[in-house]
Amino acid sequence: MNISVAIGTFGDEVWKQTASRAIGSAENQTVSAHDIVHVHADHLHEARNLAADQCRGDWIIFLDADDELDSKYIESMSEKVSSLDSDLWLVQPATLGVVDGREDPNPVVIPPKKSIMEGNWMVIGTMVARSVFSSVGGFGYFEMYEDWDLWIRCIRFGCQPTVCDNAIYRVHVANNSRNNQSRDLQISTYNQIRKQYI
Numbered sequence: 001m002n003i004s005v006a007i008g009t010f011g012d013e014v015w016k017q018t019a020s021r022a023i024g025s026a027e028n029q030t031v032s033a034h035d036i037v038h039v040h041a042d043h044l045h046e047a048r049n050l051a052a053d054q055c056r057g058d059w060i061i062f063l064d065a066d067d068e069l070d071s072k073y074i075e076s077m078s079e080k081v082s083s084l085d086s087d088l089w090l091v092q093p094a095t096l097g098v099v100d101g102r103e104d105p106n107p108v109v110i111p112p113k114k115s116i117m118e119g120n121w122m123v124i125g126t127m128v129a130r131s132v133f134s135s136v137g138g139f140g141y142f143e144m145y146e147d148w149d150l151w152i153r154c155i156r157f158g159c160q161p162t163v164c165d166n167a168i169y170r171v172h173v174a175n176n177s178r179n180n181q182s183r184d185l186q187i188s189t190y191n192q193i194r195k196q197y198i
Contacts, residue, residue: 004057005061005062007023007062008038021065029069029075032074044139057130058087058131059081061074067169068170076166079166093109094168109165
């Protein structure tokens, strides 16, 4: 199976440069990506969707511009997908936090909640089949949490989450993260997403 990496940046042109770390990690793989696509647009969901449209692999890994893939990420995901019986899977990696250049001691797999409607446990680097991504309509526009909304629609479409703990997604934690906004906005966006499906 071929695996693509899609990287989206948005807003001011200066943010295009932030993708260099992500692109470098996607290029520095023990098994090469089928393609690596970086798109810059006015909005993040738009950039990710345009990048996905240009990907030609059977599976897509979305990578945030300020994060990294461990060098064996695609190799590990390739081995995992070869054991799957269909494309109706969401392949969750382990995550490793990086704060000011200091790494957490060990990668962890975020445990699932009882229901995807209670909240998201799958990071943006969760791998999805390109056919599934297209079928569910890609990313929607939200102030944050659009990956959670995507995974909800994938699961409603018939996908099952599974874990690939050898694939390590390196999350660079920053105080000015897009998801680190006011509590009121976090709650209102959470409720906006849930309201669509409940």
